[in-house]
Every structure is written in C-alpha cells, then in structure tokens.
Amino acid sequence: MPIAERRLILKYADQPGYTPDIECYLKHGGYSVLKKALATEPATLKDEVKKSQLRGRGGAGFSCGLKWSFIDPAKNTKPVYLICNADESEPGTFKDRQIIHKDPHQLLEGMIISCFANNVHLAYIYIRGEFPTGAKILEQALAEARAKNFLGKNILGSGYDLDIFIHRGAGAYICGEETGLIESLEGKRPYPRIKPPYFPAVLGLYMCPTIVNNVETLCNVKHVIEMGGEAYAKIGKPNNTGTRILCVSGDVERPGYYEFEVGGLTLGQLIHEVCGGVKGGRKLKAVIPGGSSSKVLRADKRFKIKAKNAAGEMEEKELGLEDIPLDFDSLAAVGSMAGSGGVIVMDETRDMVEVLANISEFYAHESCGQCTPCREGVLWMKKLLHRINAGHCTTADVGVLNSVADNIAGRTICAFGEAASWPVQSFLANFRPDFEARAEKVRAA
C-alpha cells in the first residue's frame, strides 16, 4: 500500500474542477479564516503561530513565530512591511509555482492574516521573472480580492486597511535571498546586505521593519489560525510540525510534487513507495535532499542520528540513507538540510563529476559578484570542475577545488557562498575517488 499523502496546502489544487478564481475559493470555504482572524487580537494570532512551531519553508527552516516576534508594534515608529518570497529559484524546487497557479487565494488569505497579525498595511509579492503566468494569475486574484473587500480600506468593516502589490523580478537567483530581494524591490541592483545590521526585521524595506516569508509558509499561517496553534503542532513531530511539499526530481519512476506530514515518511519510502522506485530498477547512488545547495547524501553510507526512543529518552541510532525521516532536524543531524524541499535522486549510472560540474555552472552564473571570495571562487570552481570532468587535470586539482570551496564558505556577505560551496565540499567528501580517478585515468592513457 503506497503511503497516503496528507494534503493541507495542496488539498484542492489538483481536484478536478477546482479553479484559481475567487468564486471557486469561496465555495470551498475560502476567506472564512480571514473573518475569524479579523475578529481576533493581532497579538493572539501571533501567539498561535508561535504555538504552532511553524518553520519557514523557503530554505533555512527558521521559526515563523520567532521571526514575527522581532516585530514589536509597541516599539515601532516606522511602518512594517511584509514580503512574500515567490522567487523560487533553487534548482529542484517547484512547489510555490503550484500554489500560485492553482490556489492563489489561499496564499492571499494567508498573507492578509499575517499582515493583520503584524500591523502591516502594505505588502508585496516578489515573484521571479520567469513566472509570467503566475504573476498574471496573482494580479487577477488581487483584483478579485479587492472587489470583495478582502483587501483595500476597512476590510470587511474591521477598520483594517491593507493592499498587496506584485513585483516581478528580472530572473536572478540572488533575488530569492531576502536582503537581495529587498534591494531589488527598492529598484536597485540585488546586492545582498550585510547582517548585522541589516536584518529585515530591523532594517528591511526602505529601512523599515520587514517580514519576509516564503509562499508555502504564508499559506500555512491560514491553517494555523483555522485549527489553532496547538492542534497544528500535532501534525508532524515536535519542532517539525505541519506538512511539507516535497518536489522530487531525477532518477525516479514518478517525479513530481507530493505533500506529507513533516517527518511522516523516510527517504526510502518517498523514493520507492511514492515515486515508484529508482528509474529502470537501477540502484540508488545518492540524494540531494533539499534543493541543489543542500549537501549530498550517499546511498551506501551509515548515518548516526540522535533521536528519542519509545521511553522518550535520547539515544544514538545508526541509519541507512533510506531510513532517514524527511524532517528538518533529521536531515540536519545527518549533515544536510531539508532546505526548500527539492529532493534530487541519482541512480548508480550518474557520473558524480559531471553532476557537480553541472551544478557549479548554475552557481557561477548566479553569483551577484559583490564579494570577492564568491565572485572569483565560484568561477574558479566551475573552471576546475569542467577541467576535471574533461580529464584535463591532476589529482592536485581536486585538492585545489576543495580548498577553494573551503575558502568561500563563511567568508561572504550572504549565504550564497555556502549554497555554492556545500555541493562541492559534500561531493568531494563522499565521492573524492571518482574525481581523482578521472585525473589518474587520463594520465595513464
């Protein structure tokens, strides 16, 4: 029996006859949670989000309630902004687009509730330039919501005013990084800002306190308020609550997007039971579990993980790759991350040198160029990898590649430095002989 999905965010998205217009959304109970929220104290809403233990779905898995707690209405003299991050550029990730295309009002309802909770009167959806259809659908949804007074002045007679605008990016991955996004929204080149001092909650858009949340995170807020924080926290596991949309690509029989309780299944169950197994019945070689910047995990490796046993005590367990539960903490414990939910599966026929050379192309293209270790280093890694892949190298080049990656991570303005280095560091940690063999083979020929 295949494992059943638990669809919360995508509950209606793929149902026959479900359309993205407001009438369809209203027929399915849409905007009823907003009405409930508008009759609740904003501080209570924020409290529910805290109780829910909701973690961000954009990449870092940061607590949503904690992020919101940095915005203190009593201390704010400036306006507060909220930005929905719909840049979705991490290779292997294609979930936010599904929500936007199929259920845009769910996102708007989640956003309006989030804005009300944080005393926001102006919000933006920053959508990547390559999503013109999504932008059009959202424009239509915003017009419908305004016409029904779910947006605008005195929303549903509550005295609360809010408008939301769409801003289309021009097609740069770095615009997904929250401070690069803010610069871009201000009309500038998307150079990420240094943190500290430029934490968005303190000095964000127009130097005002700003909340940046991912599309899926904001949709979850609607469900938190609908069922209450404590009830929501019962879905999934403690500190890993709610559902997660997993985007599976690569060497599986049925790639696609699936929604499950966080940690409700293992990597092996996802690959074999949900996605129909490794393509062509071949053997699994490795998995990148959270988008291309997360560290690769090798199929024949054993991983040590600390988890609670039946008696509730912490104990160390040894797991194979396929036994790893798909939640934030377990993936971090084995040295990778849940990231943006993009699970990339590789079978035994994959040439890991070629895979990494391909990944390095992306990062070399997307560096914003603001800081030297990243600007020079990612290009250097790409050149080295193409040389190694072509066999025009010595084993010393593999060492140089490792050292370049080690000298980027932790020395840059934004986390792109880590995003570009982690694949290199982890591929070399797990598959170094493959890289060295390429050099040896050519020298022997």
Ligand SMILES: Cc1cc2nc3c(=O)[nH]c(=O)nc-3n(C[C@H](O)[C@H](O)[C@H](O)COP(=O)(O)O)c2cc1C
């Ligand atoms: C290089 C880079 C690219 C990113 N791209 C995205 C993105 O496309 N979408 C996204 O939601 N978050 C992205 N993030 C994470 C954002 O900076 C930010 O943490 C996130 O939008 C916060 O939302 P959340 O707390 O709801 O996850 C990226 C981060 C980095 C460092």
Ligand code: SF4
């Ligand atoms: S780490 Fe890379 S992407 Fe980030 S600011 Fe520096 S150059 Fe730009």
